Amino acid sequence: MKKPDECSNIKDIRREIDAIDKEVIAALGRRFAYVKAASQFKTSETGVKAPERFHSMLQERRAWAEVVGLNPDVIEKLYRDLVNYLIDEELKHWQKKT
Template structure:
């Protein structure tokens, strides 16, 4: 979509941000559920799974015309944050 003003650009960015936040909230619920299936802290960290996700999102970034480097950086930060949250959930489930 070609915008005719900065306000229109910002409005579209705000709309997209709202959708991203809703999807992050949905992802959060699944991450919390995943912690109950994990058998160990190393299972929570799952470095092989992290790398598989990174490779998948880099490929999808290319398919959609996004920068794979930006997508990877965002996902690494997001995954690290989710791992910390999942570790807290895992420890609560163990206690």
Template sequence: MGEPNLSSLDEIRSNIDEIDKEIVALLCKRGELVKHAARFKPHPSNVKDLKRLEQIIEKVTSYAKEVNFDSFTIENIYRNMIEQYIQLEMKTYSDLRGSNSNK
């Protein structure tokens, strides 16, 4: 990934804003999949899958290296992001089980 040909701070910020919009859309899409995954897990202990977490970290740090970006930064971003998604999935898991027990 080469440096973009941008000539001002405003132009850089505008590009970042556009990227942020795309990232938010993708994070929402990922979040919906995470919530859907809660339906397939038989027990709350299945929500935090450490083996899966490490597989994801390995993949994304590898992707970062392929594009010559700092893999440590990507790892930290993903670990934090995944922790938030685990909380979302736990809430979804509880909501699903709670609503099922009321029927």
């Protein structure tokens, strides 16, 4: 993988961005596998939704964003949307088991 300043043209940049996006999507797939696995330890719909965990997770992701110079509002929205989707999927998985 090239560093940004090692890229000599836009094609290099796009290839590196595509590679990063592929890694991000693979990581999201791994994250989703853990979300589904977590449903086996939850005993209620409230446990699946885990509002306190959701709130604290968003605050932590905001802090992580600030550390690396990203806009925390954008990262919060991204994670809010992602995790709400994953909660819905986890609920479906959990309901099948009950």
